[in-house]
Amino acid sequence: MDFLNFLDFGITDLIDILLVAILLYYFYRLVRGTVAINIFIGIVIIWAFWKFTQLLDMRMTSSMVGGFMQVGLIALIIVFQQEIRKFLLVIGSTNFAKQRRFVKHFKFLKQDGISLALDVDALMGACEKMGKTGTGAILVIERDTSLDFIKSSGDSMQIEVNQPILESIFYKNSPLHDGAAIIKGNYIVATRVILPVSRERSIPQRFGLRHRAAVGITERTDALALVVSEETGLISYIKNGEFVLFKDLEELGKMIRKDLT
Numbered sequence: 001m002d003f004l005n006f007l008d009f010g011i012t013d014l015i016d017i018l019l020v021a022i023l024l025y026y027f028y029r030l031v032r033g034t035v036a037i038n039i040f041i042g043i044v045i046i047w048a049f050w051k052f053t054q055l056l057d058m059r060m061t062s063s064m065v066g067g068f069m070q071v072g073l074i075a076l077i078i079v080f081q082q083e084i085r086k087f088l089l090v091i092g093s094t095n096f097a098k099q100r101r102f103v104k105h106f107k108f109l110k111q112d113g114i115s116l117a118l119d120v121d122a123l124m125g126a127c128e129k130m131g132k133t134g135t136g137a138i139l140v141i142e143r144d145t146s147l148d149f150i151k152s153s154g155d156s157m158q159i160e161v162n163q164p165i166l167e168s169i170f171y172k173n174s175p176l177h178d179g180a181a182i183i184k185g186n187y188i189v190a191t192r193v194i195l196p197v198s199r200e201r202s203i204p205q206r207f208g209l210r211h212r213a214a215v216g217i218t219e220r221t222d223a224l225a226l227v228v229s230e231e232t233g234l235i236s237y238i239k240n241g242e243f244v245l246f247k248d249l250e251e252l253g254k255m256i257r258k259d260l261t
Helices: 002-007 011-031 036-055 059-079 081-091 120-132 163-169 209-220 249-259
Strands: 137-141 155-160 180-184 187-193 224-228 235-239 242-244
Touching (some): 011 036, 036 059, 120 163, 120 224, 120 235, 120 249, 163 187, 209 224
Parallel strands (some): 137 180
Antiparallel strands (some): 137 224, 155 187
């Protein structure tokens, strides 16, 4: 019977399935935790239903669903504009082969006392102190997507992360306090960086340019952002263009460690 032809399974089919699975997995990681995840799941369900109707040779239903999938392609590009941009940035990253997540598994590559893991405790301590003193700050933590395209807007650095350094960078009279600090691994690699500002209208009016800049960079890349409000002293954690809620700094530290693994 013709509809059982799919049982003729070869090595090419296996490679095809693996490639599709990998692409879907990485795209899922980009939209996970955002409102787009529900749209993504809906698309997968409709696509699976479409293939199921083709398998059973249900021509009328298959043609209707197939027409919807083809016409809806343009709408999907618009809906997933930020996610597609972020996905392409990850794929086209210039330092893809040198990603921290790949290298960190090879502990013998840690030489000369160089630490690849971010000192989250120092980060939390600095944010807490800056919050109490009303010191505004924005910290961007690089993950898979290279942030080289924004580092050039600031001052290049190579300073190991520790609490006094972070506090001194954002001290009100410091020449480095204006703009964002970029963290890669356990090093501050740039300061006074200008970030793209989000145009999202759903951001509450009480949040200023620091928060909009943090949302903007996390919309375009997979970076994590921490913002300390100069007015309220409150700490905000932004990921995938959205504010992530936490009850205390201990929980925030755990969330950052989990997101960096």
